[in-house]
Amino acid sequence: MNDYEAVIGLETHIQLNTTTKIFCACKADSWFDPPNTNICPVCTGMPGVLPVLNKAAVEKGVVLAAAMHAELRPLSYFDRKNYFYPDLPKGYQISQYDQSLAFGGYLDLPVPAANGQPAYIRKVSIHKLHLEEDAGKTKNAGHERLIDFNRCGVPLVEMVTGPDLRSPDEAAQYLIRLRQLLRWLGVSEADMEKGHLRCDANVSIRPRGATYLNPKTEIKNVNSIEAVRSAIEKEIERQIREVEAGHRIEAWTLEWDEEAGVLRKMRSKETEADYRYFREPDLLPIRLDDAWKADILKALPELPLVRRQRFMNAYGLPEYDADILTSERNLSDYFESAVKAYGSDPKRVSNYLMNDVLRMLNETSKTADRLRLTPAYLAEIIKLADAGTVNTSTAKSLLQKVEESGMAPGEIVAAEGLAKVSDDSAIRAVCLEVLAESPKEVESYKAGKVTLIGWFVGQVMKKMRGKADPTLARTILEELLA
């Protein structure tokens, strides 16, 4: 491997999370539907039907293109890509060819440190970005294929990177970041298991340091982060073996069989020239005028990698915190609201989020925006702890109580009498009580086992049901035991 360098480009198909399909009013998501029930004459290519473009599909495509820093075309066209396949009922796919919605673009991909290598940024260029319709599904049954058209016509963005990735890990990182972005933008559910985000990988190798491109193979159907990693690894190994054995790499199309963990060669593949692309006469061009574009893009949020950097710069968060807090848009919004409400020390807010709120989210499978523990309540709880009104463990249990009840933290503290007892005489009385009840421990302490002070504090806290100020209790105990 050391003598060779992998050159990898990824072709991704992203299902947009519109309500309906791209060219008809069937619903886009039919994951749980029986085969061939979410269909109509249009998406099954009945003779005589015509496509009618879904406005929301264009809008989501525009948002994604803008987030990839791509240039949007004011006028873009649909084309027919002609080929025979049983999951393609019209015998052509309505896609965009030479005048697609957008062109250019890139993603600055942060690659984490690994195996002694420092972290770095890989600039991944976007070669193609266009709208198209999804095909149906086929599955094997002995010597037959079973076809389900439910998925036909689901809106897709096809996004193709340049040959910019250099390792299976980078390819996996790209998909992870892309998935994060898609969810962040709200344009796709990006659930790879459900095929919302699918990936084909173009792989070639070349001697390390070379700048030319060798013939590549295309691996179809690599539909999980792990599959991308393993399939590419396997293919790089195979290509190295072939080259070392003096064979040429042929431009095959391979299919990744995830269960068996093997690559299969697909039998035939038409070359690009044979698709005979031509303009789709049944659709008018998409006119993305300035007003519409501005209207769509006013909802474009700050992008995750930008926000991640800002969290590090503006809030002084460590990269680890910034990464986790920007893994999901709701969570990062939550964090910022909480920091704002709290007013200082973002790291303190981050600690609460990373330790406690994240666990709460995982346990309840809620997103941050659905929590009853609002950012303002979180800030209030941290402030209560800061002021010494409640001690740390009370503060943590308050998080849970607020989430369960939806009540304001202050109200709960008042209602349940959770405020810390700082009254010297009350604590002193309990301390005396504890010492009186524990003659053996007092003796040990006095004999020099001073570490027992923690045990005495614990006993006092227990009697006072956690409400005592532990620092004060300790001071009193030390004084009494002196």
Place this chain on the structure above:
Amino acid sequence: MSDSIDRDTFDHLVGLAALELDQQQADYLLRELNNQLKAIRELAAIPLDESVPASLHGVPYASAVSPELRADVWQPHPNPEEIIAQAPDTRDGYIVVPDIPHTTLE
């Protein structure tokens, strides 16, 4: 410009078109194609400068007369079973076709 379609090109087209022809049909079709190409060749002589764009439709579609895009509202088709009833072979709601063979790479 190739002057006419030769037999090899013709056979390639037939394959691409997912057709299969007997000799008599092939002879007729090849002859007619080449006759039509003679007519088509007249296009080559027409002077076309930069000012002549392609027209996808004859009628220009200004924004004012172009229909709006479809609103993203689900309207289920009332009788999907009538669609599948047209398929020559079905099983358990699926359409059935013969296999598309693959070969495993060793």
Place this chain on the structure above:
Amino acid sequence: MELCDIPAYELSLLLRQRQISAEEVTRACLERIAAVDGRSGALDAGSLTPEDEQKVHAFITITRERALNQARTVDQKLAAGEDPGLLAGIPFTTKDIFSVRGTPSTAASRILANYTAPYTATPVARMEAAGAVMLGKVNLDEFTYGSSNESTAFQPAPRNPWNPAHVPGGSSGGSASSVAAGEAALSLGTDTAGSIRQPAAFCGVVGVKPTYGRVSRYGLIAFGSSLDCPGPVARNVVDAALMLQTIAGADPRDSTAAKVPVPDYLAQLEGGVKGLRIGLSPDYFRIAFPDPQTGEYREQSLPMDIESPVLRAAEVLASLGAEIVEDVPMPNTRYGIPAYFVISRVEAASNLHRYDGVKYGYRTRQPIDDLTKLYRQTRNEGFGLQPKLRILMGMYVSAAQYSAQYYQRALRVRTLIRRDFEQAFDRSGKHRLDALLTPTTPTTAFKMGAVYGDSVLMQYADQLTVPANHAGIPGLSLPGGLDADRLPVGIQLLGPDFSEDVLLRIGRAYELATETEDWRKVKPMVLR
């Protein structure tokens, strides 16, 4: 006069006055069909009998019960005093290129012979919503690919009611012949290069190719998607206007159905032609075509029988106050067919991709274990020669390496053809035409078998009609007289985008002015 011979507008009045019932009208049409149509088109029909050669054979499917039920519904509405719709009780036929739910929708091809459409085309749905009664689906060239109707897989092919030894024209041959023979008052056809106007001319009826985008294509089984236009075939201009009124207008199911308001065609219909500028172009009085033997281009002027009805119509219109503008140059007319050979084939090849034996229609009966073989066998057995020819040509001229020299070039030539019309109709230009008056066809109906098989010569039958399809503009074909063999001659009016109202008005003025001429009294041979 029998009920089935009465034009739609008059039938409509009689029905509303309740002098006749929709059921009576429907039964009259069914009787006429029984008398003159002969056996309907079918696959593997065997050889023709002498009797077959005397019949019209317009139909593929007669929807008798459906029609009678529709008629009874109209009668109930009339009896109840409800509004039964603009076309209530008017019998019509539908070219079998339109999907109609629950009926075979065959495109006259073996590959769709067993296909029953699960939905209804918008123009048909609009006809039925307006109360019109569909008598059945009529024959056409296979997938509309032809100008004679002989290429249908459903034989016997339709014959010309004026002389059954001649073709009715195509591809809407069943539409034109059913209307001419009094089997129905109206028919819904389609026009991709002249497929409404040419058979209308051959059969002595009125045919309208509306502006592209005027009538929804939803449910029309596509040939050349950028050229196809559904439109009316009728016995006179009033009926054509009535039908266009019903089917025109935007459709949420067709992205190319323009958002242009539909005028009241009937209200303006008899407004006359005073002040209208009507042009004549020398480029429409000659045809250029490659010699079948040498392939050399020959230019030929049109026969007198074709030319004189047009000139006479110009005189009539002039006498009614129209201004006739001569010598309007339309230099790119001759490129219409070559450009059409390219554009329509590319679109057709793609549109025919879906017929693969998987989802609907014909699947080969050979035992097959490989999908590719299934495709090839099915398409080989299911398609006739004309679809195959179009697929192969479309494949050839859209291949990546040829697309620029053929397909892209043809699309640019289309621009030139369009510019000829834009200049002629330019309000501030030299000619400022409201319409161009031309012959519809270079010949009258030719004999069956005379041209069929020569795909080039057949295509040139559309030379005078195809420019309107390239340009997208509307065209109207009207009966203009009879030739020496007593076959109808058509005259054509072409106008700017969405000027159907003006074309219909000119057509109606001509029709009224010539109402009493002798040739109008001659009946088609099958009705004599």
